Amino acid sequence: MFNKEFEAMPLPKMRELQRERLKWSLTHAYANVPHYKKSFDAAGFNPDTFKTLDDLRRVPFLTKQDMRASYPFGLFAVPLDKVARVHSSSGTTGNATVVGYTTGDVGVFAEVVARCLAMYGATEKDVIQVAYGYGLFTGGLGLHYGSEKLGALTVPIGGGNTERQLMLIKDFGTTMIACTPSYALNIADYLEKKRPDYDIRKTKLRAGIFGAEPWSEQMRREIESRLGIEAYDIYGLSEVIGPGVSGECSQKSGLHVFEDHFYVEIIDPDTGEVLPEGSKGEIVYTSLTKEACPVIRYRSRDITRLYYDGCACGRTLVKMEKVTGRSDDMLIIRGVNVFPSQIESVLMETEGVEPHYQIIVDRKGALDDIEVKVEVTEKIFSDELKVLEALSRRIADRFRSVLGISAKVTLVEPLAIPRSEGKAVRVIDKRTI
Amino acid sequence: MNVTQLSIFLENKPGHLQNALKVLSDKKINILTLTIAEAADFGIVRMIVTDAAGAAAALRDQHFTCSTTDVLAIEIEDVPGALLKALESFRKQNLNIEYMYAFTEKRGGRAVMIFRFDDIELAKKALQTEGYNILKKIDIIGA
Structure with missing residues (x-):
């Protein structure tokens, strides 16, 4: 475990930590972001009255539309000189959402990605080839900083150019590749059609870190059998931080959410009501530590369920089911x-x-x-x-x-x-x- | 003086041309000649029919996308090299052919061809200078 203190924290202690951090986050958002001030006031909610985790149910949601309407920096809770980096979700102007990170946020981002990598069995001895796109998209830089934080040798190759990816896998002794699952299958296709002479099983590649798009168990089996590697899911959304909101452990039976940084709820997407434990519904995120861009009850539109029944890996963090659907029409x-x-x-x-x-x-x-x-x-x-x-x-x-x-x-x-x-x-x- | 061509948009799929022709058949509209231009997924059927306006109305009624365009029907000799010679005179007049196709039947020992030019009026003037006989609608379709 990269950070055992938090990843294996006893539940009562974790809930107390969340309660404290939630109070800070709500107060921070209310005091510094006009959008939250307005929406909290309209709902008759004052962060001072926040006492227990259940009080969060009284707080209004933040939607993708709210984020777009705040383009570009409307939801920032700190002055721009305190913002170290921005990322943006894909989409046109008008449809784009911009998120900011303080130096502290950048550190948290790297920390949660490093925890994911450690969950997949990575150590400082690994060579991690980051084949996500670098740029405004959170994938490339997110994995990059996480890999560096872990101390692994980080290869910032970026997306595309399959021939070059294969060359570096061989020459650099890459042990893990981070990319979209569809690109992994693309590599498998390329090997079959263009490079039958290249035996990927003879390279040191042993695992893939796949995210940024929904993928199934069937796809996992296909990638694993065709590339001869272990395929792990990394999940995230730029609005919350980027990849590293949650990740799979060796059990591959759900993704552990880093609850010390992100508070999760499952709601009925139609009524907005919080659903009982174990129900399938839309997952809603509240950041607990983010400084530049706090998100309070952000409606992800991703459909999943949460498991609180512990894990053989020893982590106490809640697990979310692999996301395979969305409650809106986004493709x-x-x-x-x-x-x-x-x-x-x-x-x-x-x-x-x-x-x-x-x-x-x-x-x-x-x-x-x-x-x-x-x-x-x-x-x-x-x-x-x-x-x-x-x-x-x-x-x-x-x-x-x-x-x-x-x-x-x-x-x-x-x-x-x-x-x-x-x-x-x-x-x-x-x-x- | 010009001849009206009927053009129909069709998907490149079995049965689609048939559906369109059924509409014409039901209206007792006769096809004098036709040609198909095909792309990967769709095609354009161009035809000279006995009643282009009536055909277009009937097709629109059945939700087909179609249009009518003026084209030139020109008589040329039915001998080796005649089309080549015609093309040479078009080139001299700097006329660009968008597309062309032929009638299957001769008219008094001569071939009849349909030409679609960028600018039909300019083409007509140029062709008359070159001494071509441009057929009228009535010559082809009959009264």
């Missing part, structure tokens, strides 16, 4: 968050395109594949092929530049998209998660 495609509304606005901006569209997400081979079907109306129809081909290319280009995803645009006949009760079915997710 995570190759690690990029995409909302159907963004796809719609790209189409609307394209001259003459009426919003009769359908998004089909599938997993073709290893990668998520997105197809957008657009009904061809007379406004955009032409007797010339090149005009229609240019149109679908233009739409695809817009998806790439605005949403950061490459989508196949397919032109279809009117009414080709099935309507249920007059309303088109906008999203078909064929991925078996």
Whole structure:
């Protein structure tokens, strides 16, 4: 265990620690962030009246919309000169959320990622290849700092360039790779098709740290058997801190949430009521130690359940089930968050395109594949092929530049998209998660 | 003076052309010639029919996307090299052909071809200068 004091803390002590830290966090948010002052006041909640953990139920939620409305720095609780770093969730301006970190927050971020790595069995003897994207996305830098904090040899290669990834795995003696699970399968495909001579089992690679998109047990088995490694889940969201909110231990039976930094509740996504222990529902996060960007009851939209029944690994931290669903319509495609509304606005901006569209997400081979079907109306129809081909290319280009995803645009006949009760079915997710 | 072409948007899938042709058949509309331009997932069927406006209305009624465009029907000799010669005169006039297709039947020993140009009026003027016979709708479809 990287930090036994907190990871194996007796439960009563942990609850007391959470209570104290929660009180601090609520007071900090209320005093320094106008949004919280306003929303707490409107709900008639004053942090001074906070006594027990259950009192948190009286505190209003923070939503993704609230965060977007505060773009860029509206939810910061410290002056900018105290902010050491920012990250941003993927998405367009207007849809992006920005989070800030003080030096202290950066330290906590590194600490929780280091704990995850230790859970997967990593030590300072390991060589960890960080193949997440570096930049505003929390994946690359998050894993990087965590790996350094652990004392492992950190290889900041970043995403993509499979041939180079393979070269470094061999030359540097990489023992662990951190990337999205779909990229791991992409590597497996690449090895099969292009490098049958490269025997990944003869390298030192023994584990993968996979996150940033939902993935299933089936995918785990596939990655493990095809790459000959152990595949571990790391979970997080930039709004809360980034990867390292929770991670799997060697038991692979749920992800331990670092409760000394994040307080979790499960609610009914429709009513907002806190559900009894063990129920499946939406997980809600409250940061306990974050200075720059406290989040109070942030509605993640991720559906999961919590297990409080202890773990063979010796940690007392609550476990959350692997997240496989969301309570809203956000799609995570190759690690990029995409909302159907963004796809719609790209189409609307394209001259003459009426919003009769359908998004089909599938997993073709290893990668998520997105197809957008657009009904061809007379406004955009032409007797010339090149005009229609240019149109679908233009739409695809817009998806790439605005949403950061490459989508196949397919032109279809009117009414080709099935309507249920007059309303088109906008999203078909064929991925078996 | 121009000939009206009917164009229909169709997905590149079995049965879709059939569905469109059924609409024309039901309206007793005859197809004089047709051509299909195909992309990976869709195609455009272009045709000269006995009643382009009636066909378009019937197709729209059945939720097809279609349009009508003016094209030129031109008589050329039915001998080796005649099309080549025609193309040479188009080039001289700096006319770009978007697409073209032919009628299967001859008209008085001569071939009839349909040409789609960027600017139909400019093309018409140029072709008349070159001495081509541009057929009228009535010549092709009949009264």
